[in-house]
Amino acid sequence: MRITIDAMGGDGAPAEIIAGAIEAREVLSKDDEIVLIGDEAIIQEHLKRLGAGPDAFRIFHAPEVIGMNESPVEALRRKKKSSIAVMARAASHRQVDAVLSAGNTGACVAACQLRMRNLEGVLRPGIATVFPTLKGPVTVCDVGANIVCKPAHLYQYAVMSCVYAEEMLGIANPRVGLMNIGEEDAKGNDLVKKTRALIKADSRINFVGNLEGRDIFEGNYNVVVCEGFVGNVVLKTAEGLVNMIFKAIKDELVNRWLLALQFKKVMTNIYKKYDYNEYGGALLLGVNGTSVICHGSSKARTIRNAIAACQKFYAKKINEKISQRLIQSTVLMNGQ
Numbered sequence: 001m002r003i004t005i006d007a008m009g010g011d012g013a014p015a016e017i018i019a020g021a022i023e024a025r026e027v028l029s030k031d032d033e034i035v036l037i038g039d040e041a042i043i044q045e046h047l048k049r050l051g052a053g054p055d056a057f058r059i060f061h062a063p064e065v066i067g068m069n070e071s072p073v074e075a076l077r078r079k080k081k082s083s084i085a086v087m088a089r090a091a092s093h094r095q096v097d098a099v100l101s102a103g104n105t106g107a108c109v110a111a112c113q114l115r116m117r118n119l120e121g122v123l124r125p126g127i128a129t130v131f132p133t134l135k136g137p138v139t140v141c142d143v144g145a146n147i148v149c150k151p152a153h154l155y156q157y158a159v160m161s162c163v164y165a166e167e168m169l170g171i172a173n174p175r176v177g178l179m180n181i182g183e184e185d186a187k188g189n190d191l192v193k194k195t196r197a198l199i200k201a202d203s204r205i206n207f208v209g210n211l212e213g214r215d216i217f218e219g220n221y222n223v224v225v226c227e228g229f230v231g232n233v234v235l236k237t238a239e240g241l242v243n244m245i246f247k248a249i250k251d252e253l254v255n256r257w258l259l260a261l262q263f264k265k266v267m268t269n270i271y272k273k274y275d276y277n278e279y280g281g282a283l284l285l286g287v288n289g290t291s292v293i294c295h296g297s298s299k300a301r302t303i304r305n306a307i308a309a310c311q312k313f314y315a316k317k318i319n320e321k322i323s324q325r326l327i328q329s330t331v332l333m334n335g336q
Contacts, residue, residue, distance in 0.1 A: 001031070001097075003310050004096040007038035008065045008083040009103020011297045014038060014274060018103065020303025022059065024066070027308050034307070035096055037062050038083045046177040049084045057304045072106030076114070084108055088115035091289050098290035098310040099230070100281065102298040108291070109145045111282060121326040125286030126228070127293060128164050129235065132274045135219025138176075139165045141285060143231035151194035152333040154178075154225050158199050158207075159329065160285040161223040161324050167316045168283075168309075174222035177211035179230055180303055184210070194336055199225070201331045219291040242274065280305030283313060285322065290314045 005021055007014045021034050028034070036043050040061040044054055064082040066075040076085055078335040084103055088111035090096045099116075101108045109125065118125060126142035141161040143159050146153060158176055165174040178196055180188040185196070188210065199207045208221060213234055216224055226234070249267065272278065280302060281294035292306050 001028075001098065001311060002033045002035060002096040002253075003098045003100060003307055004035040004037055004087050004090050005303070005307070006083045006087050006099075006101035006103050006108075007036045007043050008062070008295065009101040009108075011068075011102075012299065013102065014042060014046050015050075016298060016300050018052075019050055019300035020298070020307070022050060022052055023300055023304040024307040027304070028311065029164035032227045032311065033058065035060060035090070037087045037090070038065075039063055057175055059085055060090060063227070066107045067220045068104055070104060070107070072104060072110045075107055076111055079301065082107075084111050086202050088112055090287050091116050091291075098292070098314055100292045100294065100303070100306055100310060102281075102294035102296055102303070105144055105293055105296075111288070112284055112287045112291045116291065118286055119288050119323050119326075121323065122286040123156060125284050126151045126153070126156075126160065127231075127282045128161055128285050129282035130169070130279045131216060131224075131238065132279075133217045136171075137169050138216060138219065138221055138224055138280075139169070140216070140224045140226065140231055140234065141236045142226065142228040143282065144228045145284065147227065147229040149191060149227040151191060151198055151336040154191070154195040154227065155198040155202070155331065155333065156326065158205055158223065159202070159325050161225065162205060163318060163322050164283065164285060165222050167318050167321065169222075171222045173206050173309055175208045175220065176223040176225065177208050177215070177221035179224055179226035179234075180210035180212065180254075182210065182279055187319055195225070198333065198336065202311070202329060204325070204329075232325070239276070239315075243276065246271065278300040278305060280307070280309045283309070288319070290319070310312060 035058045037060045062083040064079040092115035124146045127145045128141040130137045141157045167172045281292040284291040
């Protein structure tokens with residue numbers, strides 16, 4: 001398997017990205033290859049600094065970088081030699097089997113859609129990320145790829161996320177919930193109500209019903225479906241809340257050394273269990289290839305774990321299973 005990594009994307013790029021690629025070689029087989037994309041001189045400089053030889057990785061030169069604050073489509077149009085654009089072209093030409101970036105999310109999604117295209121039957125790709133809960137992981141889709149959704153898009157996110165949960169997380173017959181402002185059937189806007197009808201019409205989906213944002217972390221759902229705008233707000237809110245809680249605990253313990261020592265092991269275990277770095281990146285479900293989008297603040301171990309996720313997604317042929325499930329669907333979407 002050939003995995004290409006945008007070495008220039010992310011707050012810690014290129015140092016953290018390259019360090020993660022070096023660490024990932026320990027979990028890959030001899031037949032797997034990592035290709036780094038970015039400014040070759042800068043990449044070589046960091047490889048040398050990190051103790052890796054100049055021939056440790058194949059490098060595709062890309063002298064331009066798309067910044068986090070740039071307009072995705074406009075930036076891709078102007079910067080055809082950017083690391084994200086070169087990465088997507090390599091995938092479209094079948095030079096690589098998977099792409100990974102911690103750079104501009106919108107640009108990654110747009111480039112993958114433009115170059116890799118969608119799987120047959122997929123209307124809009126969605127980003128699926130894994131949240132830790134009290135009862136195990138839950139897959140939330142979409143968290144930012146599609147902020148203007150139709151019911152058919154959300155229905156397909158439910159189908160694709162079920163396949164993801166089954167194959168990647170080993171959850172049989174995952175319990176599916178639809179994000180809403182209340183659990184009652186009568187609540188929600190037109191989008192939610194029409195989506196609910198489509199999901200309920202698919203007998204292969206174990207649809208439990210509506211859920212509210214506070215229900216995600218109880219762990220009673222294995223898949224949560226929502227539009228990208230809502231999903232991204234939930235994701236960023238959860239990140240901020242976790243950081244605030246840990247900071248508040250740290251502030252309380254800073255002058256209580258005995259209590260701090262007693263709590264150290266407990267807090268370390270909790271942090272590791274609920275740390276997003278342990279899950280790597282988020283899969284862009286629905287594109288004709290393997291695409292992983294990482295958090296902008298990803299560390300080396302985030303990248304290492306994301307590379308492992310790429311390998312697992314590819315090896316399990318999840319795209320083929322998604323296509324098969326959608327083809328077998330008897331749900332009539334009627335242009336919804």
